[in-house]
Amino acid sequence: MPHPLIPELETLAGRACADLGFELRQVNLLTHRIPMTLQVLVQRGDGQDISLDECAALSAPLGEAFDAAGVLDQETYILEVSSPGVGDELREDRDFRSFRGFPVAVRFTDRNGAEARCEGLLLERTASELQINMRGRTKRIPRASVLQVLLVAPSTGT
Incomplete structure (x- = not known):
């Protein structure tokens, strides 16, 4: 069963990604890790995987969007931004x-x-x-x- 915050996190991440020309693929909240980890999987608007530099550039706007919305209630978390890879579900x-x-x-x-x-x-x-x-x-x-x-x-x- 997905975490109840996933829909709101997906909405926030989707907006931040779209503003920078990226497409959100998936959001995972790994609460079993200490501190918890928020994984955001994105790709470029043309469907290609993003580079490490693009992940780094997207990290700050995503973090700011999550923090401004207060979705994680001042929880300590690690934000991971990456492209989809092996083990991912094919959908489109x-x-x-x-x-x-x-x-x-x-x-x-x-x-x-x-x-x-x-x-x-x-x-x-x-x-x-x-x-x-x-x-x-x-x-x-x-x-x-x-x-x-x-x-x-x-x-x-x-």
Whole structure:
């Protein structure tokens, strides 16, 4: 269950990112860390990953927006600004285009209504299905059945 502050943090981060030409991808609040960590994942408006310098430039406006809103009630926190990477969920069409050929884990509902999982290389996502390569065979999963698609680290075929 996501932290109840996430929607408000996403709104604040989204505005700050848009003002500087960036696009917010995700906000995570890691309350189990001491001090807690606020992760903000962003990309450039053209869909490309941001540079380290761009992350640094975005850090101050994001921190100021969060502090001015008082959302974290003077809690001590670490702000991490970065681009999405391995382990991130693919959501938008451009994500599926950008990561063609990459290893993914797919959670989906099978024909019996049970949740299933498979891994393979991402081929494509069309209007009707998700296609992944599983050891040389194309697995076609109806798009409506797909629950989640995550990038995963490549396995070493030993």
